[in-house]
Amino acid sequence: MTAMQTVPRTGTGGGTDPRRGVAPTPGATRPAERRAERPAQRSQRLRHQFVAWGFIAPVAIYMIVFYAYPLFRNLDLSFRDYTLASFITGEAPFVGIANYVEVLRSPTFWPALGSTAVFTLGSIAVQFALGLALAVFFYRRFPLSTTLRALFLVPWLLPLLVSASIWAWMLNSDSGVVNAALAVFGISQVNWLTSPQTSMIGVLIANIWIGIPFNLVIMYAGLQNIPDEVYEASSLDGANAWQTFWRITFPMLRPVSAITLLLGLIYTLKVFDIIWIMTRGGPGDSSTTFAIWSYRLGFGGGSPDLSPAAAVGNLLIVIAFVFGIIYIRTQRRTEDEL
Amino acid sequence: MNVRTKRTVNTTIGVILTAIMLFPLYWMINVSLTQPVRLRKDPPDLIPIDPTFDGYARVLQDQLPYLGTSLIVGLGTVALTLALSAPAAFALAKLRPRGGGAVDFVMLIAQMIPGIIMAMGFYLIFFNWGILDSVLGLILADSTLAVPFGVLIFTAFMSGIPEELMSAAKIDGAGAWRSFRSVVLPISRNSVVTVSLFTFLWSWSDFLFASTVNRGGELQPITIGIYRYIGNNTQDWNAIMATAVVASIPAAVLLVVAQRYVAAGVTAGAVK
């Protein structure tokens, strides 16, 4: 990918801004200008809007049908008291925020929130760092670098059932190859997935492994966006590789890094299969994140508590939403600075 | 050290890093060839001793239809995702209608919805439309994994296309659609390949949607096919891992080929 500026300029759908020095595109006018234009211009502008929305319409309808509807159903589930019987009789009394209160008061809430935070932040921090490091490394373009980079994506081919099972296999307390390797170095058996202290580390390792390819590809594309002249200038100035990276490359990667981290966060919040297959959220609650908790409440545990499960799911969306807002405001501020 | 040595060193490091990253795949192959009585040996066999090919025999016998379905679903999902997201991104990036920012925001939010919520909603929608247990339904469901992402990526990329190109096209009398088809799309080849890659991979490895909306179809993808080897009390690990290995090979080849294509596009005619 070349010339990729990963900042979708949200919130700037229309309107020019002299500070930005961007040439006005047809159809994007300010109110004062609009009042002064002639009818011909106005109809041209309207037609322009119409054409533009024509391009967007298919996706808009698609989003409404496939995203708004499930979301609506989930909100409905969380504000009513749904039992399995409700799916037959259609009866589900409206209970307002009772499910949310129940969820917030549950003893699992704070541990799950903590686990979610640890899992999410731990995952994206390490995935990102490793992905970036690998991207920089592969950017040097040595023989085989393209093929090797492609091979790094192979973990994504595997169904999560398989990846999670293989990691559970390798991290098995007794017959796992990881412990066998550690034993060679004299480290005693680590009960990766069967001890509450290390279960989170075990699932983190697996999730990071799965997350590296995404970060690698996007950061690599970001690196390609940096013009070569910048590197030439820097080496003329006598900067070494390390300085070049920190003073020049990394700052220029900021917009790409931001979107990578944000998407990484959103995707990691949703992670379910890996943890479920490896530990089921256990032992006890030690690796239970919100996603696991939601599934367990709904289908995984003893009784199907669909409404609290929906409430937890919505809380997850709210958390992601908050970070989304933070991202947009940071982007806006960065743009204003330019 | 001279350039040649440096290159060799880099390649060596690259190979080692890749080997570490792909070790779990090696383990997958190892398990697929291990005799069932040796599966849980402590310590485990590093290489399969007295390998068994039963798993592969079973897979080649059973799984080819599933592989074919996964391929069709994958390609269909790519086509649908590109068809939906590329034009929309073009409009957002170049035509900049009012309300465009909101669409971007919605794309972000859309990706925040957990999969199980989507899956349950889809079941009802597809049931009402009569497309349960069908390949089309699966394509629709899997595309929801990629469309918002596609819109974001395409928008970002297309924003970087210089205005001069667009103005030139306009002067030549091209309308929005002509500009899109003849000017923007050809240049966007790299982002098209990237979005296609991600879409295909996400669709290929999806299980949640497949198990919810295609539980009983005639044609099912490979992620369901693997469950042929998971009984309610027993699991046939040789066959499960063999399925994963066999399923990965064609897709891995596709990956390597696609990467070459992207690289070629990068160096030739890069747009700055």
Place this chain on the structure above:
Amino acid sequence: MDKNRTARIVGATVLSGVFVAAALTGCSSTPSDNDSSGSTEYTLWDPYPDRDASSDWAKAIDACAADIGITIKRNAGNTGDTVKDLTTAAAGKLPDIAMVDNPKVSTLADAGLLTTTDDNGLDVSDIQENILTAGQIDGKTYGVPVGANTLGLYYNPAVLEAAGVDIASVTDGASLTAALEKVVASGKKGITFSAVGTEEGSFQFLPWFWGAGADLTALDSSEAVSALTLWTDWVKNGLAPQSVLQNTQGTSWDEFKTGEFGFAENGSWFKSDADAAGYNSIQIPGENGKPAPAPTGGEFITIPIQKDTARYATSVKIVKCLTEGNTGADSLGYVAPTAAGQEAQLAADPTLEGWVTAVGDAKPRTADNLGVKYGTISEQLYTAVQNALSGGLSPADALAAAQKAASEKLG
């Protein structure tokens, strides 16, 4: 555009989108109109995706279909997803016959998804009583078992002989522990089982729990604590491996088959596997000298509600065909649910006697009128087992917390 405006537009779009979506998806043909496949095709959902078209089970179904003169469309899915799948399908169209793991029957019955024998006219008089009760709530029967299985204690005679253990000496928890110590002293590993954080974990723990005299309505009793302490001490003292916390029953069996273990707690469905490898089995020892009551396993065949009630008559014929005799049960590796079926099985293979007896002694998990409550209790039970075995909590604390959580949830 400023943020307020963005938010307002988003809000308006979502709201209007919601209404459009509700309208689009709500108004459509009623589900019962989609019976396009005709009235002679019956759908059957089972949790055996590993039994494909060439398996004995599929052939048994085909034979029944031919007998009755209809076609049966079989749909196999993952057993863990059955409740989710049926719930999702309830909004559309439920299958004619659904096979469900027996502790889940009461959940689905309570939700109103299943018909009773009163509704569908099924005759259950020849089904063995103790395995039928899992499908009975408040005196009504919601399904019949296709067969039953239960748990036992397998042992590896070669390992025991090398360790100098006489299997006849294993009569209760203490003597079993002593035997395990001898096995470990001889260089092998003691016992493997499944203590995973799912229903399988509860299933495996129940024989020891009931064998100690504990009751599911009081998870924190001293008997319960002693049962859990038995397990916890095994893991702590190296008589059972850490991996039991991760193991499913299948994985545990794979561990046993490496030949490294002296004992394994596992189910009757592995009998033929065990025979081939030369293993034997006894009933799980209880604390009072008698064998411990093990839980009944195996799936129930249920008839979910249909809009067209005329279909029940044929569904009943299908159920009868699959549960009579021993063909259905044999194809799944279960003990037949009727006395006649069991006699036929014993005639064909007399070594099955131990398991038939064990099934006769077994207890359903939803017995003692627990019904729907079992699910909640079971979840707390396997959570307590996981907490205790992993060293997070002491057995007493783990069970106390479990009982507290269960009481709160059940009210």
